[in-house]
Amino acid sequence: MPYYCVNKNVQSNGDHEVHDLTPGACGRLPLASNQLSLGYHQNCASAVQQAKATYWQSNGCAYCCPTCHKS
Numbered sequence: 820m821p822y823y824c825v826n827k828n829v830q831s832n833g834d835h836e837v838h839d840l841t842p843g844a845c846g847r848l849p850l851a852s853n854q855l856s857l858g859y860h861q862n863c864a865s866a867v868q869q870a871k872a873t874y875w876q877s878n879g880c881a882y883c884c885p886t887c888h889k890s
């Protein structure tokens with residue numbers, strides 16, 4: 820089961836991106852100091868839901884969570 824984080828830094832469009840921390844899964848990970856841990860999730864949908872508890876405007880990363888990325 821993948822381990823997810825959400826970027827503490829906001830994107831220019833207001834999103835906080837959710838990333839899969841599985842080694843090699845994402846080439847666009849935020850700096851470790853900007854990663855807020857979301858824990859293990861079955862899928863990115865669950866991880867984004869968790870992230871929304873902190874950042875209401877959370878979105879899956881286009882690279883590692885494309886099925887949860889809404890542009």
Ligand SMILES: [Zn+2]
Pocket residue numbers: 837838839845846847848880881882883884
């Ligand atoms: Zn990513």
